[in-house]
Amino acid sequence: MIIPVRRFAATCALSALGVALAACGAPGTPQAARPGQPASASAAPSRPPTLAPGPAGLTPVFTNGPRTPDKTVALTFDADMTADEGPRAADGEHFDNPRLIATLRAFKVPATVFMTGRWADEYPEEAKDIGQDPLFEIANHSYSHYAFTDNCYGLPTVPEDRMRADVEQAYTAFKKAGVRNAMPYFRFPGGCYDQKALRTLSSVGVTAVQWDVVSGDAFATDADAVARQVLQGVKPGSVVVMHCTRSAAPTTEEALRTIVPELRKQGYRFVKVSELIGTAAHPDH
Template sequence: MITRARQRAARASLAALAAAALTALSACASPSTPTRPHSPAPHHSPQKAAPPTLAPGPQGLTPVFKNAPRAKQGAPTVALTFDADMTAGQGPRARAGERFDNPALVDTLRRLDVPATFFMTGRWAEEYPAQARAIGRDPLFEVANHSYSHYSFTRDCYGLPTVAPHRMRADVERAFAAFRRAGVEHPVPYFRFPGGCYDQRALRALAPAGVTAVQWDVVGGDAFATDPRAVARQVLDGVRPGSVVVLHCTRSAAPATERALRTIVPKLRERGFRFVRVSEQIGAARAPKEGRAA
């Protein structure tokens, strides 16, 4: 009797163990159970802060930025900007072999580790989408708007064709759309008027676009220049703390720019200048005003 009782108890224990094992196996096979327990939760990087812009001007006009404050504390800053110009009518010239891009210039900026802002026309982004995308995705650079087709927003601007006032905002938005199609995911909300020409009518027309118009205080003088030493000298003579320098990223129209950079960059660094993008210059321009408001 004792032996049979022990046998029944043993069988009961084995049955219980089998049931427990089956339950555990079923739980492991359940689709609702993670296949890799104790995996860390996915990390979501914080969303990138929006680029700074200036407050609207009087009567809500588009604000205009020229240079950052002439700071006397810390390393002086300078922003190199490059206009990537191309008009709607220059497609046949590009197909015939004229180069409106300048990959060597971009490579030199990368090699020298120089942040920069590219003011790009929408037509340029359409002609060179791979280059536009590469510039736009490089954390060293930022892409800003230079209109769709480099038409003037005023009359009598270096002989450029003009954009009708009721088409000005649409022209800017068309350029941003061209950037997105090329793969430039995060262009900055800055706009440079073709030729630097603007008036109150243009500033009023662009106000709904929410952009900050960016001018400059140093003209590089590289348009159609062939002597890189002259371009470098003009930039070096003009730069001050907080300066914005306008240069060009078009091989056919500004063939000396890349070579001039090889002199400009080391010389300014010898003077203690730190290279920044326009967004940092605008942020610096906003800071004193925000401090006074507080």
């Protein structure tokens, strides 16, 4: 999900919709099924937490966790690669960022990686390595990284009758790479969605995950500016969107070296998205 800072304002209205729908995950409501599982299996304690469907059964949207005194924050990283970018990778462009993953490990920071299926196809060993590390969780960012709405930052558009297949194809790519426990969370490419997309994906059993803090790391050249933007935006329960692609977000790893120690100094605890969703769905637990 590559969004330059100057364009992020266009997604604010969408985030507002996400906040409204996220409220539907109230205590006592049934959880949606994990992709590939029957609805009755979702109540099992071993299943990752998800939000209940929104109005009229729409895919629920999660933007941030509760604003409680427990100062938690989830760092999320989009591992982007669009379906038609294979020739660029063949010419030497790097859509991965092993150094960033190594830094998260060195700092012992849990994180959620929203991965495209095309990225997993290109970097299967890295996908498997991330997926097998309990410090991380892998979630779905579509297979193609094509948009699920029109007019989404110039991305090609997935036809409505291909939306579900695109999400499921990503899960298939993860399994092929050796990722066995991909999470039932989905991030729309570009962060762009509408009622049609939410309705179309309702049968997949995913919770759509947005964010409330944009890092501004996409195409950024100033790591200090990225760090400042994150530190100024984080609140308890925040979801920060960053990127795990060297070519499109070259300063992210450097920015982390400022962000992580400073947030810990402020009393924040880093968590995966699954923990925030679990707290939002069951705030009394």
